[in-house]
Amino acid sequence: MAEEEPLGGAQQVLRRLKPKLIDTLSADPAFVLQHADSLSLLARHEYKQVKALTDPSKQAQDLLDHVINKGPTAAEQLLQLLTGKEMQDTFPNLLFLKELPVNDQRAAGGNEVSRKRGQTFESEENLPAKQTCKDGSKMVVEKDLMRVARNIGRSWRAIGTGALDIPSVKLDQILEDYPHSHVDRVFAMLRYWSTLKRQEATAANLHSLLSQDDWALPPDSIDFLLDPILDP
Template identity: 70%
Template sequence: MKTQISNSFKTWNFTVQVMARQELLGVAPRVLRCLKPKLIGILSADPEFVLQHADSCSIVPRHVYQQLKALKNPSKQACDILDHMIEKGPAVAEKFLQMLKGKELQETFPELLFLKELPENYPCAAEENEVTRKRKQQNLEPEENIPNKRTCNKGSKMVKEKDLMRVAKDIGHSWREIGTGALDIPSVKLEQIQENYPHSHVDRVFAMLRCWSREKRNEATADHLHYLLSQGDWGLSPDSIDFLLETS
């Protein structure tokens, strides 16, 4: 009887450990996705170094390695490396995340030291904190008293092409980071836009913004675009995008 109880306890304990491990692994892609804009900025300094280590750890298949290695734009190379790790699932994402926390990557990119301080439930905690912050703001400040509110209101006007062109003229060389990090446009689509407009930066950015507008349809409001472009490290100057908040 004692033997049966002991075996049952061992089985239960093993099952709990496996479930905990699976839950932890499931967090890794979300961590990479949440930190994607920041990681692109850091890894763009030497994405080739990251790729070589990913290859040595057998995280990327050889054909993917060759495709990523052929990219000449550092920001795009870093972005595509991250996209691959996220899309390949929890196990690959966790392995890549641990690689970023390793000694060699930490020494080469000192900015990655923050990864070791992240809580295990980082994405959940970040989302919960954001929700809490918004609720507190709503409780402390009536909606009509919040100046320049940067949310997507149902009554907001739809963004027009002339608005997109005006914004395009104020977006610089970080347009790819804005496309992937703020507008959630696939890097493959951005590469296609680059090929379609090789000689005009403004036309490239305009095409990217129009792609976002068509993809979002009813959600492509001026307020929504203003909110997206105001966030993250790429936050544009208020002087260049505040016109989107105008009601007329």
């Protein structure tokens, strides 16, 4: 019988912290899954399998298991993602990852984390250089999305399917996740669009989508998206 290959440092850290991570990430596993997918941490069939699960805890558990089984590189990438500002803002309880013992940080590739984070996982709000695409377009950040969300009313589903091209099944899921807060569900919809569009999630693009056809929003509610980027 073949011996099981020993886990690398980052894999060991993820496996040891699994119960705490599952509990934390279960609050919005779809958000983590989309970011993991953008980094190609899962194969397509693994992504579809995790996405199809209806139990948030099971989604978080299977996502972690898949990444741990991928090897030390994938595990280190996930740890870097989870210690980035966007994840820390979305899941405040992840703060404990930044307070790991030094040995754990080294085992997880901690010496490389701070350098790579500046290249890959910094939020657009942290680095002015990250606020623009190569063509100079301003990327939307979460405070933009929240401001827009406050100006979208009962037509949010029509906007989601017609303007943002979001599947109805995803909108149903968002409604289930945020049944009591209209602004939170609209914000989740816009954040999902931003995650999917990646480099196309510019302020100008969002403004254009929300300015057309029957779902057009009043100009004074979205024109701030066209404000120029101010030099720091």
